[in-house]
Amino acid sequence: MLPLAIGTALLVVLAALVVFVAGGPEHAASPLPARPLGPAKTPADRAARAMPPGEQSFIAAIDRGKAAYESGATDAARAAARSDRAGEICRAVPNPHIFAWSGIVEAVSPSFVSIEIAPNIRLATRAGAEDSTAIDRYVLQSLSMLEPGQAVAFSGIFLPSRPGEADCYRQAIPAPSDAMTAPVFMIGLYGIAAFKGTAPAERSK
Secondary structure, three states: OHHHHHHHHHHHHHHHHHHHHHHHHHHHHOOOOOOOOOOOOOHHHHHHHOOOHHHHHHHHHHHHHHHHHHHOOOHHHHHHHHHHHHHHHHHHOOOOEEEEEEEEEEEEEOOEEEEEEEOOEEEEOOOOHHHOOOEOOOOHHHHOOOOOOOEEEEEEEEOEOOOOOOOOEOEOOOOHHHHHHOOEEEEEEEEEEEOOOOOOOOOOO
């Protein structure tokens, strides 16, 4: 009887270890909030909590770059802040393809969308002949069902920076001050969907 009892106990321990190991990676993959978050009362709150680590690191790099730029006493110091930020962004998002990022719709039309992922940080598509493929044709119908202030999850690709530009990925704002303090990065859009909840979320100020 004793060996049987010992064997049963070992099986219980092994089963517990399997459950722990199986749950470990899932816990490890859970993103940590980039900023302190209150109760998840709105779709916007849920969108913030759903940010993957890459998006959080992207936002953190921009926040650090903004602080360094604003504290720069000379043009050289501010230029260095932008260059350092570009390196941080490339390390935070080494692959331009992004999946299941989240934010709040700032503006939307049948061929354009701007998404605020944090205060004064936006990702946007471009409407025009040169960017006719910026939005996947299967996404166009989804855009028609969105409205400003709505929390969304989206996937896409950052556009490459142009030769001579000081950013890791392409920006829509040429002025250095605005590019550092309220950047708008350009993306191609593969997919977008509203978070659950019918009431539009309040956009961050």
